[in-house]
Amino acid sequence: AFAVFTGLIIFIYRVEWIRESEVESVSNRALLSYSLPLVLAGVIYSLVGQIDYFIIGYFLGSAEVGQYQVGF
Numbered sequence: 001a002f003a004v005f006t007g008l009i010i011f012i013y014r015v016e017w018i019r020e021s022e023v024e025s026v027s028n029r030a031l032l033s034y035s036l037p038l039v040l041a042g043v044i045y046s047l048v049g050q051i052d053y054f055i056i057g058y059f060l061g062s063a064e065v066g067q068y069q070v071g072f
Contacts, residue, residue: 012018057065 053065053069056068
């Protein structure tokens with residue numbers, strides 16, 4: 001608790017840009033053009049990460065897939 005409190009005090013003391021920053025509006029188009037590739041990359045990463053479970057599940061039963069997941 002002491003470390004968290006001390007870190008928070010140092011963070012607030014050293015980071016002046018949080019208190020002095022001005023908020024600017026961001027257009028929906030700019031937000032989508034930035035975030036859409038990140039969303040697609042996340043979906044592709046999830047699919048690639050799960051493809052081995054799908055392949056094992058196609059050829060073997062659910063018990064073997066569970067054993068593989070625990071072992072992995």
